[in-house]
Amino acid sequence: MASFRAFLNSPVGPKTSHFWGPVANWGFVAAGLADMNKPPEMISGNMTGAMCIYSLLFMRFAWMVQPRNYLLLACHASNETVQLYQLSRWAKGQGTFAASVLKSIRCQILLRKAQGCLW
Numbered sequence: 001m002a003s004f005r006a007f008l009n010s011p012v013g014p015k016t017s018h019f020w021g022p023v024a025n026w027g028f029v030a031a032g033l034a035d036m037n038k039p040p041e042m043i044s045g046n047m048t049g050a051m052c053i054y055s056l057l058f059m060r061f062a063w064m065v066q067p068r069n070y071l072l073l074a075c076h077a078s079n080e081t082v083q084l085y086q087l088s089r090w091a092k093g094q095g096t097f098a099a100s101v102l103k104s105i106r107c108q109i110l111l112r113k114a115q116g117c118l119w
Contacts, residue, residue: 040093
């Protein structure tokens with residue numbers, strides 16, 4: 001009973017946003033897992049990429065905030081894994097992944113040449 005009371009009143013317990021924020025964010029992981037059976041044509045590359053960046057930023061936040069929020073870190077690490085898998089499915093559905101990466105790099109080089117600075 002004393003350990004449960006200590007958890008309740010801790011800085012990362014259920015009386016704080018350090019607890020309820022990550023609990024709510026597990027919904028992103030559940031949604032990503034549910035979407036694994038959908039065809040790749042239904043995946044939005046932009047939204048999936050945004051979710052990857054979002055999770056990366058919040059993993060850093062969870063690590064840097066005091067006290068460290070391991071529940072938030074685990075939630076966003078899981079979401080990052082799921083979203084990267086979805087992003088790979090989307091890229092494969094668009095054609096070969098390597099070809100799309102090379103096309104993007106080629107476009108960046110041409111754009112920089114046109115602007116007069118290579119790097």
